[in-house]
Amino acid sequence: MALTGEKLIRRETGFTLVELVTTIILIAILSVVVLPRMLTNSSYSAFTLRDEFISELRKAQLLAMNNQGRCYRVAVDSQGYQLQRFGDLTCTTTTSPTESKRHFEGGARLSLISSASNSFNIDFSGNSHGVTNLACSGACINVVADATLTINVESQGYIHGR
Numbered sequence: 001m002a003l004t005g006e007k008l009i010r011r012e013t014g015f016t017l018v019e020l021v022t023t024i025i026l027i028a029i030l031s032v033v034v035l036p037r038m039l040t041n042s043s044y045s046a047f048t049l050r051d052e053f054i055s056e057l058r059k060a061q062l063l064a065m066n067n068q069g070r071c072y073r074v075a076v077d078s079q080g081y082q083l084q085r086f087g088d089l090t091c092t093t094t095t096s097p098t099e100s101k102r103h104f105e106g107g108a109r110l111s112l113i114s115s116a117s118n119s120f121n122i123d124f125s126g127n128s129h130g131v132t133n134l135a136c137s138g139a140c141i142n143v144v145a146d147a148t149l150t151i152n153v154e155s156q157g158y159i160h161g162r
Contacts, residue, residue: 047147049108050161053143054151056083056102057122057159063131064124071126072098077119080104091123108145130157 059074060083071091073084080103104110114136123133126148134140137155139162142148150153150162 008080044150046143046157048106048145049104049110049145050151051079052102052141053110053141054159054161056081057132057151057153059083060122060124061157061159064126064128065130068126072124074122076110076121078104078109081110089125089127091121091125104144108143111144112141113139113142113150128157131155132157 056074061084062074064070069087069089071086071089073086073091075082075084080101082101083098085098109111109118110136112120121133124130125133132153136151136153138152139150140153141151143151151159152162153159
């Protein structure tokens with residue numbers, strides 16, 4: 001306290017109402033946005049896996065269409081998937097993988113809708129004009145993670161999510 005003339009001036013320190021309300025609002029936003037993401041069982045979104053796998057399929061498709069004498073395969077098993085290149089059109093001449101294997105996270109997996117198999121190959125031959133070896137048209141692959149989504153492979157070769 002300071003004494004100036006006849007008046008006694010008091011200085012009190014503390015938080016203003018605006019500061020308290022701002023802090024409460026920030027804590028509320030963090031609890032709504034951040035905590036649910038940290039506490040979920042699956043850290044791997046089905047949407048992310050679907051988009052990544054569609055990109056990998058389209059990449060194999062484009063490589064096969066641009067390299068007429070080769071076959072490209074996306075090999076899927078219970079641990080992940082991998083792009084492979086073969087020296088012939090029938091995908092029988094073994095060669096080394098084109099890329100490293102991408103592993104599934106958080107219990108995510110891919111499965112064929114027709115057989116419910118978690119291990120399968122999707123081949124794109126250089127002379128197939130972008131059409132796969134899958135005997136399906138429409139919903140072909142289930143993507144299972146925090147949700148279940150499908151990947152459609154049309155008879156003309158168009159690959160898209162649904």
